[in-house]
Amino acid sequence: MQFTDLKAQYGALKQSIDARIQRVLDHGQYIMGPEVAEMEQALAAYSGARHCVAVASGTEALLIALMALGLKSGDEVITSPFTFAATAETIVLAGGVPVYVDIEPDTCNIDARLIEAAITPRTRAIMPVSLYGQAADMDDINAVAARHGLVVIEDAAQSFGASYRGRRSCNLSTIGCTSFFPSKPLGCYGDGGALFTSDDALAQAAREIRVHGQSGRYHHTRIGVGGRMDTLQCAVVLAKLERFDWELQRRRELGQRYRERLAASGAEAGLLAVRDDRDCVWAQFTVLVDDRATVQKALQAAGVPTAVHYPKPLHHQPAYAAGHDAAAHPCSVRAAQRVLSLPMSADLTEADQDRVVAALVQATRTPAASVAVA
Numbered sequence: 001m002q003f004t005d006l007k008a009q010y011g012a013l014k015q016s017i018d019a020r021i022q023r024v025l026d027h028g029q030y031i032m033g034p035e036v037a038e039m040e041q042a043l044a045a046y047s048g049a050r051h052c053v054a055v056a057s058g059t060e061a062l063l064i065a066l067m068a069l070g071l072k073s074g075d076e077v078i079t080s081p082f083t084f085a086a087t088a089e090t091i092v093l094a095g096g097v098p099v100y101v102d103i104e105p106d107t108c109n110i111d112a113r114l115i116e117a118a119i120t121p122r123t124r125a126i127m128p129v130s131l132y133g134q135a136a137d138m139d140d141i142n143a144v145a146a147r148h149g150l151v152v153i154e155d156a157a158q159s160f161g162a163s164y165r166g167r168r169s170c171n172l173s174t175i176g177c178t179s180f181f182p183s184k185p186l187g188c189y190g191d192g193g194a195l196f197t198s199d200d201a202l203a204q205a206a207r208e209i210r211v212h213g214q215s216g217r218y219h220h221t222r223i224g225v226g227g228r229m230d231t232l233q234c235a236v237v238l239a240k241l242e243r244f245d246w247e248l249q250r251r252r253e254l255g256q257r258y259r260e261r262l263a264a265s266g267a268e269a270g271l272l273a274v275r276d277d278r279d280c281v282w283a284q285f286t287v288l289v290d291d292r293a294t295v296q297k298a299l300q301a302a303g304v305p306t307a308v309h310y311p312k313p314l315h316h317q318p319a320y321a322a323g324h325d326a327a328a329h330p331c332s333v334r335a336a337q338r339v340l341s342l343p344m345s346a347d348l349t350e351a352d353q354d355r356v357v358a359a360l361v362q363a364t365r366t367p368a369a370s371v372a373v374a
């Protein structure tokens with residue numbers, strides 16, 4: 001059983017992926033070839049945002065977004081401490097200071113009610129993360145931001161395709177940033193990412209920053225980065241779009257099936273909440289367990305691969321801990337101890353999913369001592 005079954009996905013899309021890659025090999029425009037604009041147009045239309053700017057990775061999308069906003073040294077950006085490091089890393093790289101606000105224990109997304117208290121005269125932006133594929137309370141966050149003149153950047157690396165109140169992730173705030181890392185809901189075959197906005201000036205700034213701050217060939221009007229996405233990777237995304245809606249549907253069905261089976265099974269695993277006004281595309285299907293190391297070992301012995309997203313909140317990470325109280329953000333600290341991600345992809349079979357559920361029942365109901373002996 002695969003944690004993310006990319007081989008089965010390739011098998012299903014082989015003809016289109018091979019043909020699209022061959023087309024790039026034939027025209028030879030490996031940098032900024034026609035597939036880049038073609039993908040940008042397709043994804044902008046999909047998200048509902050006016051502009052999509054393809055960039056080298058999800059991390060680069062976040063960095064370019066902050067640079068396009070003109071973040072200044074010492075500017076504060078409010079974000080969740082329970083996320084992948086890239087979220088805070090890009091804030092620091094852009095000269096900013098990450099300010100953490102704790103998560104809701106039932107969704108693991110930033111708690112919008114706690115944001116206002118963290119705003120200071122130096123706050124410039126709020127960067128909520130749509131963790132595991134479900135958006136945070138974006139309208140509440142946008143409202144707080146509007147009251148204080150702040151910009152909201154959605155870290156949508158895990159949520160491309162997700163819906164929130166009739167809109168799509170990446171088009172829920174001023175800027176949305178996603179990743180095409182192979183295992184994300186919409187992945188390529190290497191690194192890739194994109195930034196979405198309906199603000200013409202921000203889109204133009206992002207396009208220039210992506211190519212070393214050039215507004216024209218060898219005319220550098222701002223500091224930029226080498227942040228382009230390869231033509232070949234855009235070709236892969238275009239091919240994957242052919243069955244993306246089916247994949248999302250399948251992910252939602254499998255997510256719902258996991259929830260029903262786990263709830264009925266008596267497995268001692270907590271389920272995350274999905275709010276009524278949005279959906280989750282299950283970039284990760286994550287549950288909450290006690291004594292995670294033992295459960296993970298038992299699952300591994302049963303042939304079920306798992307992962308932990310993420311084992312430490314950022315304010316406990318050596319590179320990000322300075323100046324932060326380790327006891328702060330207790331919901332993030334507790335989630336980091338308990339989260340466990342189970343196999344999930346559109347090609348996960350129901351038979352394999354049933355094996356995961358059975359193994360989890362066994363692993364969480366067996367006393368730790370007997371698992372350790374086994």
Ligand SMILES: *Cc1c(COP(=O)(O)O)cnc(C)c1O
Nearest residue numbers: 057058059084086157179180181
């Ligand atoms: C994957 C991910 C990123 C970074 O994306 P890359 O394409 O790997 O650079 C950023 N934030 C979150 C929440 C992610 O899951």
